[in-house]
Amino acid sequence: MSHIVNSYNRLKIPIIRGEGMYLFDQGGKKYLDFAAGIATTSLGHCHPYIVEKLKEQLDSLWHCSNLLTIPQQALLAERLVSLTFADKIFFYSSGLEATEAAIKFIRRYFYIKGRKKRNRIITIEGGFHGRSIAAISAGGNERSREGFAPLLSGFDKVPKNNIQALEEKISDETAAVFLEPIQSEGGVYSLDVEYLQQVRQVTKDQGIILCFDEVQCGYGRIGSLFHYQNIGIEPDILTCAKAMGNGFPIAACLTKDYIAEAITPGTHGSTYGGNPLAMTVGNAVLDIMLKEGFFTHVQKVSKYLRKKLLYLAEKFSKKVLEVRGEGLLIGIELKSPIADKIVDQCCSKGLMLTKILNNRVIRVTPPLIVKNEHIDIACDILYDSIASNF
Structure with missing residues (x-):
């Protein structure tokens, strides 16, 4: 029995460590973090x-x-x-x-x-x-x-x-x-x-x-x-x-x-x-x-993420209503209110995301240090999870 006020729909995963783009649970399983503490850990976990x-x-x-x-x-x-x-x-x-x-x-x-x-x-x-x-x-x-x-x-x-x-x-x-x-x-x-x-x-x-x-x-x-x-x-x-x-x-x-x-x-x-x-x-x-090239990196990697997510929307056009947002703040609106199921399934496969707007929108907010290879991994998991939930 928890003694914490039940104001969150928490995932039952005890996260104990973070490093860069990843979170780790008690069992040592790692999760690619595309939630970033809800757009907060933008430089990755425990930046040295x-x-x-x-x-x-x-x-x-x-x-x-x-x-x-x-x-x-x-x-x-x-x-x-x-x-x-x-x-x-x-x-x-x-x-x-x-x-x-x-x-x-x-x-x-x-x-x-x-x-x-x-x-x-x-x-x-x-x-x-x-x-x-x-x-x-x-x-x-x-x-x-x-x-x-x-x-x-x-x-x-x-x-x-x-x-x-x-x-x-x-x-x-x-x-x-x-x-x-x-x-x-x-x-x-x-x-x-x-x-x-x-x-x-x-x-x-x-x-x-x-x-x-x-x-x-x-x-x-x-x-x-x-x-x-x-x-x-x-x-x-x-x-x-x-x-x-x-x-x-x-x-x-x-x-x-x-x-x-x-x-x-x-x-x-x-x-x-x-x-x-x-x-x-x-x-x-x-x-x-403020280091030279930091914001340029964000701009470049944002374009790559958008390209991958627009491909997702096209591939699942009967399931995805729209991909919208700017930079590394993106929402994927579904035609059915099952964002929670997709987010949960992504989590089981090692990808952290969040859901909003009456369970219809998957929010994508990775740390700003994200690289193309991280986006590839995340999108592969997201594609599989969307495909298996419709």
């Missing part, structure tokens, strides 16, 4: 450089209050500012915390400006921003929201890729538009670039904030540090997490100066956010990702 840096910091300092200056935090913030649109960074331990921060930053900004009625935030149907009450009020599917009423007011949902619906929803109470450029939990749907360009223009014209949630699609997964850089559309706020620490809990809210000025001492905080261990790991991850 990150392990080395973390061990060095373990012997020095684990934690100190944010009331003190943390040099590793200042360094990571400086680096991220130099690499992005942002002027200021606030660090956390989870993407959910970054979501909460973005909501608070947005509302606090308009409060300071004397426009207290501007507190509503427009979100996009199918979006997912975490599992707190605020996050499921802003997004999430029906299952994540069921039984948690009353949800928070202040959020207005509109259909994806429909600029007219968004414009019609804007009022003198609207403070921001908060969206995922690629809706991962919602089925791996990329919002149209033309639509995002229109949203950016509308928010500028209306004097409201545009916030991108790149918790899952950011940090290299689409072939550059952040996806907004791929599409050339700068937000005012951006949330990120997951791959920032390659599995170590790190997250951040990136923002422009004019918004950050509203956050003054006592208005916001985090006990663990920006701690020395996390910041050391965050800097180590950036060291690796």
Whole structure:
């Protein structure tokens, strides 16, 4: 009998070790990991450089209050500012915390400006921003929201890729538009670039904030540090997490100066956010990702993966509805809700994947260090599993 709250449909596999692209169970069986901790261990398991840096910091300092200056935090913030649109960074331990921060930053900004009625935030149907009450009020599917009423007011949902619906929803109470450029939990749907360009223009014209949630699609997964850089559309706020620490809990809210000025001492905080261990790991991850050729590799291997998966869709056209997504964030939508059976069968054959969207979508999110030969192995297992389940 487990003493753990039953909030996950766990595979009954005791994983005890990871190395590079692989996980290992107690019996020594290895699994090619194309889940990557849900797009998190993007540099593979136990990357030796990150392990080395973390061990060095373990012997020095684990934690100190944010009331003190943390040099590793200042360094990571400086680096991220130099690499992005942002002027200021606030660090956390989870993407959910970054979501909460973005909501608070947005509302606090308009409060300071004397426009207290501007507190509503427009979100996009199918979006997912975490599992707190605020996050499921802003997004999430029906299952994540069921039984948690009353949800928070202040959020207005509109259909994806429909600029007219968004414009019609804007009022003198609207403070921001908060969206995922690629809706991962919602089925791996990329919002149209033309639509995002229109949203950016509308928010500028209306004097409201545009916030991108790149918790899952950011940090290299689409072939550059952040996806907004791929599409050339700068937000005012951006949330990120997951791959920032390659599995170590790190997250951040990136923002422009004019918004950050509203956050003054006592208005916001985090006990663990920006701690020395996390910041050391965050800097180590950036060291690796910023090496020459890293993002070029992601772009090349992404094309190879897409080619293989499109072949799968063509071969099983009566079984596979669509392959969609960008970079190394791909969804395979099936015509029948049997993604769990295929994922389980792949696992039995040594391949880790995840399922989403009412059991119809298989999500493929390998570490960014994946090579063509890993993709070949994974696709062979996936082909066999799909073939035997229809």
